[in-house]
Amino acid sequence: MTSDAVRRVQSGSPWEESFGFARAVAAGDRVLVGGTTSFKGTVLYGEGDPYEQAKVAFTSAVEAIGEFGLDIGSVIRTRMYLTHVRDVDAAGRAHKEIFDSVRPVSTLLVVEGFVDPRILVEVELEAYRGAVDS
Numbered sequence: 001m002t003s004d005a006v007r008r009v010q011s012g013s014p015w016e017e018s019f020g021f022a023r024a025v026a027a028g029d030r031v032l033v034g035g036t037t038s039f040k041g042t043v044l045y046g047e048g049d050p051y052e053q054a055k056v057a058f059t060s061a062v063e064a065i066g067e068f069g070l071d072i073g074s075v076i077r078t079r080m081y082l083t084h085v086r087d088v089d090a091a092g093r094a095h096k097e098i099f100d101s102v103r104p105v106s107t108l109l110v111v112e113g114f115v116d117p118r119i120l121v122e123v124e125l126e127a128y129r130g131a132v133d134s
Contacts, residue, residue: 009067024064031068031127033061035081037119044118050087053121054080054094062098065127072102074127080108081122091121 009024024033038045038056046052062072078099080091088108095106104125114122 007068009064024061024067026068026129029128029130031065031070031074031129033064033125033127035122035124036061036064037114037116037122039116039119044116047118048120049090050082050084050120051090051094053119054091054123055098057121057123058094058098058125061123061125065125068127068129070127070129072099074129075099075102075104075125076128077126078104078106079124080106081111081114082108083111083113083120085110087120 005027007026009026010022022034023036024031036057038053038060040056040060044053045056058078062075065071065074078095080095082088082091088110091108099106
């Protein structure tokens, strides 16, 4: 695969520049969206609210695949990282509201923490560019 076959999208996150990564990368028939939180610029949305953080983070991740002409119907995998097991139901409710009609494969992990202690939820997703309605 040539570098011409790979396209990257930035979201403006301050960590993208300082760590040297892209929000989303399209390569072949896949679009991968890296760790996305409820930060938009320097503002954290849903502070203290795992449901709101999950909803904002997944909405941002879906917007990233929109840069490649894809929508929620193209999502085939999601991952949710939480700092507290107590937040599983709240994050799961946000996931269901967004992805219930699509039903992607999903993984949920509880982790030690994130780069900012106010972050309760971080998400990733993968989309398929050859998706066909079935």
